[in-house]
Amino acid sequence: GAGVSQSPSNKVTEKGKDVELRCDPISGHTALYWYRQRLGQGLEFLIYFQGNSAPDKSGLPSDRFSAERTGESVSTLTIQRTQQEDSAVYLCASSLQLRPIYEQYFGPGTRLTVT
């Protein structure tokens, strides 16, 4: 079946503008994650959604970052008043809720460049 898809694949924006990134998870996957990958760095956890539970927002770096998910479908990550340090690849992943670990399937990412 179809994998995780993300759009846009690339986004160039001016400092101070808002951006919205979209993630379509694998159908039937109840869990959805957002990560940020800066050049030369590992993946940095941002936020986790699981069904109708309250999301784990502990990784969001500032209040300029927010994310929403409707049910078990599409999620959007919004960055307000973008800064140059927000430039990175933003990756989305989804998983089934299976023990002992939720194995995550990643999308191709959105490369964000803030000029």
Next chain:
Amino acid sequence: TQLLEQSPQFLSIQEGENLTVYCNSSSVFSSLQWYRQEPGEGPVLLVTVVTGGEVKKLKRLTFQFGDARKDSSLHITAAQPGDTGLYLCAGVPGGSNYKLTFGKGTLLTVNP
């Protein structure tokens, strides 16, 4: 914060050579995963190891989880150009089963 240190950071070898990359931490992880990421793509899960001392084989790739569940290694036999990519390890701290901590990765280049 539980950190995962990967080494080496960069590795360039010739086709047919063997290699090992390492993932180390001072903390215990309940499980550990290895991913491979190619340019312009998201990471792809290779394996999950759960039990201390566990060894898993995936064709020419051998993964080992340390007895104390603080470290892991990935050994590739007879590397091929198709093995080129960024290898990431990711651990699940105790008490969580979704919040992965990623290392910075080993960038492997296999030259034909």
